[in-house]
Amino acid sequence: MPGASEQITRLLDEGMAAIAAARGESDLLDAKGRFFGKKGAVSAILKGIAALPAEERKAVGEMANRARAGLESAFDARLSEIREKERLVREGRERIDVTLPGRGPMPGHRHPVSQTMSDIISVFRRLGFSVQGGPDVETDYYNFEALNFPPEHPARDMQDTFYVESAAGDLVLRTHTSPIQIRTMERMKPPVRIIAPGTVYRSDSDITHSPMFHQVEGLAVDRDITMADLKGLLTEFCRMTFGPGKPLRFRPSYFPFTEPSAEVDIRCVICGGSGCRVCKESGWLEILGAGMVDPSVFGFVGYDPEEYAGFAFGMGVERIAMLRHGISDIRLFFENDIRFLSQF
Numbered sequence: 055m056p057g058a059s060e061q062i063t064r065l066l067d068e069g070m071a072a073i074a075a076a077r078g079e080s081d082l083l084d085a086k087g088r089f090f091g092k093k094g095a096v097s098a099i100l101k102g103i104a105a106l107p108a109e110e111r112k113a114v115g116e117m118a119n120r121a122r123a124g125l126e127s128a129f130d131a132r133l134s135e136i137r138e139k140e141r142l143v144r145e146g147r148e149r150i151d152v153t154l155p156g157r158g159p160m161p162g163h164r165h166p167v168s169q170t171m172s173d174i175i176s177v178f179r180r181l182g183f184s185v186q187g188g189p190d191v192e193t194d195y196y197n198f199e200a201l202n203f204p205p206e207h208p209a210r211d212m213q214d215t216f217y218v219e220s221a222a223g224d225l226v227l228r229t230h231t232s233p234i235q236i237r238t239m240e241r242m243k244p245p246v247r248i249i250a251p252g253t254v255y256r257s258d259s260d261i262t263h264s265p266m267f268h269q270v271e272g273l274a275v276d277r278d279i280t281m282a283d284l285k286g287l288l289t290e291f292c293r294m295t296f297g298p299g300k301p302l303r304f305r306p307s308y309f310p311f312t313e314p315s316a317e318v319d320i321r322c323v324i325c326g327g328s329g330c331r332v333c334k335e336s337g338w339l340e341i342l343g344a345g346m347v348d349p350s351v352f353g354f355v356g357y358d359p360e361e362y363a364g365f366a367f368g369m370g371v372e373r374i375a376m377l378r379h380g381i382s383d384i385r386l387f388f389e390n391d392i393r394f395l396s397q398f
């Protein structure tokens with residue numbers, strides 16, 4: 055075979071270069087196939103030895119075998135190198151750092167509306183009021199009629215609600231916590247000093263109105279109760295809830311079950327009073343309705359209006375939470391976005 059030794063030398067160089075350049079096992083196996091595998095170039099030379107002149111066979115055979123042995127050991131060495139490198143990469147990726155802090159469950163906390171509700175309740179408990187409850191699904195009688203809203207009374211329109219069909223008669227999702235006034239007075243004789251927290255429902259929805267929201271009702275009935283007691287109590291409640299010096303105002307209003315009636319507004323915290331979309335440019339945000347219990351309501355529960363007088367109020371819990379935390383859209387409370395809720 056003319057130039058067999060040069061050919062072997064060249065194959066050896068090329069084979070060594072291919073082994074050294076191999077990046078992974080598959081490159082390496084490819085080089086083996088081309089140069090010294092069963093069908094590789096070195097094997098082809100060995101197979102062709104028989105055709106060589108007798109005096110060359112021995113030398114070419116020895117040279118080809120040495121070349122194959124050299125390539126095989128280079129292959130083995132490179133294979134171990136590649137496997138070691140892969141092992142280090144894999145272990146680096148999978149390494150567990152036992153000193154890292156664990157991933158525990160995120161600690162939860164109470165919703166800002168529930169926090170505000172409990173704070174309101176504790177203020178009134180300190181002022182001598184006990185807590186009463188009533189059903190969310192109410193009869194028309196307790197929600198409207200006994201509160202002096204006759205069936206076609208226009209004030210019903212201000213509290214449009216969700217009606218529940220029932221064989222038992224007209225049922226509504228209560229529009230306010232005031233029905234608990236009636237239920238309480240049916241059960242208790244004066245003196246009465248109660249608050250009634252609860253969920254209420256209306257077909258309302260904008261940045262300060264939600265279709266489901268919370269109110270805390272208050273009722274005090276005794277001899278000699280006057281509007282001054284109501285004003286003093288609500289002023290003290292605002293001082294305890296918002297801190298001293300927070301401007302509030304009493305504004306004349308109308309409710310069928312109180313006479314006279316008022317609404318209480320707090321200075322808007324979003325604009326500081328200059329006017330914004332939250333306070334509808336008025337500088338004030340309404341937090342509650344109140345008044346002296348109308349004698350006709352006493353008629354429904356059998357209290358003597360000549361002997362007793364009372365005041366009542368009903369406050370919006372979300373509105374108070376908005377004012378405490380400077381929140382500009384009531385709907386944020388119900389979207390349950392953890393980025394919002396985790397701030398409280």
Ligand code: FA5
Nearest residue numbers: 230258263264267340341342343344366367368370373
């Ligand atoms: C009433 O619901 C009366 N029952 C309050 C009352 C009780 C008056 C006892 C007299 C005596 P009003 O509809 O204004 O009143 O609602 C009271 C408060 O609930 C409002 O001042 C406001 O703070 C809040 N509120 C009313 N509608 C919504 C609503 N859709 N979303 C959130 N808060 C509301």
